[in-house]
Amino acid sequence: MKILVFGRSGQVASELQRQAAARGIAIEALGRSEADLTNATMCSERVRESDSDVVINAAAYTAVDKAEDESDLARLINADAPGAMARAAAARGVPFLHVSTDYVFDGSGDMQRTTEDPTGPLSVYGTTKLAGEHQVAEAGGWHAILRTSWVFSAHGNNFVKTMLRLAESRDQLSIVADQVGGPTPAADIASTLLTMAQNGPRVEGGLFHYSGAPDASWADFAREIFLQAGLATSVEDIPTSAYPTPAARPGNSRMDCSRLEKIHGIPRPDWKAGLADVLAQLGQIKAPSSKG
Numbered sequence: 001m002k003i004l005v006f007g008r009s010g011q012v013a014s015e016l017q018r019q020a021a022a023r024g025i026a027i028e029a030l031g032r033s034e035a036d037l038t039n040a041t042m043c044s045e046r047v048r049e050s051d052s053d054v055v056i057n058a059a060a061y062t063a064v065d066k067a068e069d070e071s072d073l074a075r076l077i078n079a080d081a082p083g084a085m086a087r088a089a090a091a092r093g094v095p096f097l098h099v100s101t102d103y104v105f106d107g108s109g110d111m112q113r114t115t116e117d118p119t120g121p122l123s124v125y126g127t128t129k130l131a132g133e134h135q136v137a138e139a140g141g142w143h144a145i146l147r148t149s150w151v152f153s154a155h156g157n158n159f160v161k162t163m164l165r166l167a168e169s170r171d172q173l174s175i176v177a178d179q180v181g182g183p184t185p186a187a188d189i190a191s192t193l194l195t196m197a198q199n200g201p202r203v204e205g206g207l208f209h210y211s212g213a214p215d216a217s218w219a220d221f222a223r224e225i226f227l228q229a230g231l232a233t234s235v236e237d238i239p240t241s242a243y244p245t246p247a248a249r250p251g252n253s254r255m256d257c258s259r260l261e262k263i264h265g266i267p268r269p270d271w272k273a274g275l276a277d278v279l280a281q282l283g284q285i286k287a288p289s290s291k292g
Helices: 011-023 038-051 069-092 124-137 160-169 186-202 217-227 258-264 271-281
Strands: 002-006 026-030 054-057 096-101 143-147 170-178 207-208 234-238
Touching: 002 011, 002 038, 011 026, 011 186, 038 069, 054 069, 054 186, 069 096, 069 124, 069 143, 096 124, 096 186, 096 217, 124 143, 143 186, 160 170, 160 217, 170 217, 186 258, 207 234, 207 258, 217 234, 217 271
Parallel strands: 002 026, 002 054, 054 096, 096 143, 143 207, 170 234
Antiparallel strands: none
16 A cells, blocks of 8 residues: 655654554655645646555644734644545545644544544634545545644644653643643554555545543643653643733634544543653653553
């Protein structure tokens, strides 16, 4: 099997490349020089010219706050580009997998959101990601949209690496405690995408949710990072109102992931085990002897 991946250096794209060989999968990963995500026509051409068996879009405009001032750019990358990819994949008759986000929801309540629940993004980022979902679904080919949340890894920028950096100079950090969701290791997202790609049209496509278990607040997440890393930095719980940002964040990012487990046999990952793996990769702790 050969997979065309949009994205090369991002968290999920990096993990896709790292894991593919072990499954006997060839990956062609496109960086910015090979595929300009602001150019939907170029993205479409890359799919049409490829001899891949599957296409995965693991690239996105993820600067949530900056997107409030760059809505046109965010829409090009998060909506128009994946739409063009999906239409080209449909024309070739190959499966298309796309990564989306919990930010498509309004974050109200405290129940886990299912794939059938109504959306209501609070930010430009969430709005453009939802528009991308719609374009992918309307392309007409077999597709799978994987909504995930709070992605972390040893690659790129993420909450884990930010906490470790801040802990180098601070004994205490104030972290938001009223936003709750599932931290999700990029390694597990990549593994899930590869399994979905291998299953392909033999199973039902559409919307899927995938986030780490158990659900936690950002403050809980930070405490676990410091605990596992053996750092003495303490965490003070604060409300979202005490940490204003240009883009509103959903307070409730809990997601019901049962459809993914039912169709693909993939349960929610243990994010604490994934965190131990990431901290080991970063040299913060010794590599775990085994998982689970």
